[in-house]
Amino acid sequence: MAHAYAYSGPVPVASFDSDQLKAYQTLKEWRESLITPSDPNSSTETATTETAVPRLRDPAWLLSDSTLHRYLVARNFSSEESLKMLRASLEWRETCGFIPETPSDFKCELCEDESTSHNFIPIGWDRKSRPVIYGCPARATNPTVPPIVHHVVHCLEKCWIHPRSSGQWVWVVDFNGFGFKEAMQTRLAIAFATTFSNHMPERLGRLIVLNPPSIFSILLTAGKQFVDKRTMDKFVFMHGKPDEIVHRLNTEHEIDMYLSNDEGPETQHDIEMRLMKEWIGKTLQLDATPGNLPELYDSPDLRDVQLVRNSPWHPQSWNVDKALE
Numbered sequence: 265m266a267h268a269y270a271y272s273g274p275v276p277v278a279s280f281d282s283d284q285l286k287a288y289q290t291l292k293e294w295r296e297s298l299i300t301p302s303d304p305n306s307s308t309e310t311a312t313t314e315t316a317v318p319r320l321r322d323p324a325w326l327l328s329d330s331t332l333h334r335y336l337v338a339r340n341f342s343s344e345e346s347l348k349m350l351r352a353s354l355e356w357r358e359t360c361g362f363i364p365e366t367p368s369d370f371k372c373e374l375c376e377d378e379s380t381s382h383n384f385i386p387i388g389w390d391r392k393s394r395p396v397i398y399g400c401p402a403r404a405t406n407p408t409v410p411p412i413v414h415h416v417v418h419c420l421e422k423c424w425i426h427p428r429s430s431g432q433w434v435w436v437v438d439f440n441g442f443g444f445k446e447a448m449q450t451r452l453a454i455a456f457a458t459t460f461s462n463h464m465p466e467r468l469g470r471l472i473v474l475n476p477p478s479i480f481s482i483l484l485t486a487g488k489q490f491v492d493k494r495t496m497d498k499f500v501f502m503h504g505k506p507d508e509i510v511h512r513l514n515t516e517h518e519i520d521m522y523l524s525n526d527e528g529p530e531t532q533h534d535i536e537m538r539l540m541k542e543w544i545g546k547t548l549q550l551d552a553t554p555g556n557l558p559e560l561y562d563s564p565d566l567r568d569v570q571l572v573r574n575s576p577w578h579p580q581s582w583n584v585d586k587a588l589e
């Protein structure tokens with residue numbers, strides 16, 4: 265499978281100034297030093313001084329150009345700070361075991377056993393080819409923090425290796441059914457905020473918050489100290505009935521899922537975006553309880569990015585194919 269590492273962040277490489285290009289080059293040279301020691305006689309020294317070497321299963325995956333780019337942007341083009349951050353992320357991957365070698369390494373065993381354990385489901389792509397993930401805390405049954413983070417990281421990385429995906433993502437968080445129990449999940453909020461800020465910089469393109477309760481402000485306050493302003497600016501809050509929310513998704517250009525005004529037939533991408541928004545509307549009509557979700561629309565790409573294949577909300581054809589494998 266061809267990997268898509270396209271990064272649709274705010275600073276294209278073509279517009280880098282000379283200092284920024286120099287910092288970018290420094291990171292590339294560091295990456296090269298991890299892959300092939302410059303002097304064969306110094307390979308032992310390189311391996312011992314740079315502890316990340318034996319961990320690199322595939323530098324093109326772990327340290328792609330777009331990854332270096334994102335870390336630079338996140339650290340305001342300081343090569344020193346970016347390197348520190350990159351090294352910390354390699355350490356984090358090693359500690360948590362997030363070093364996949366093949367797409368089948370992306371998995372969540374808890375959800376394989378019980379599909380309602382977590383609720384974090386790829387539902388399509390927006391106009392910028394960013395994978396859109398739906399999540400609803402009240403539709404999940406397992407509140408333990410580390411496995412939730414494991415699920416989220418594996419799910420996102422599986423989406424990003426898909427050729428259709430750009431390097432960012434859109435998170436649709438459904439707060440229907442959100443109660444005191446979920447509000448006390450401050451450890452989860454902190455784990456998300458630190459994971460996204462420290463190890464997935466410049467990945468989150470948009471965060472759409474559906475029907476947040478007033479108690480949400482507690483979580484927001486807890487998370488705010490860990491999240492930078494640029495991230496906070498990505499929040500879009502939506503209150504209202506399902507059809508009102510779908511209407512906003514269809515019409516507001518800043519959300520990048522709007523209906524096209526072009527005359528002529530819908531493209532396949534337009535059709536899938538429409539089906540995705542219809543799915544969100546149908547979901548919002550259902551009580552927010554575990555497993556209570558409408559069937560997803562059938563799309564080979566959407567099927568390919570599911571972390572868990574055999575879930576009740578998947579189209580029947582996906583499950584039939586699974587049984588034949």
Ligand SMILES: [Zn+2]
Nearest residue numbers: 372375382415
């Ligand atoms: Zn899971």
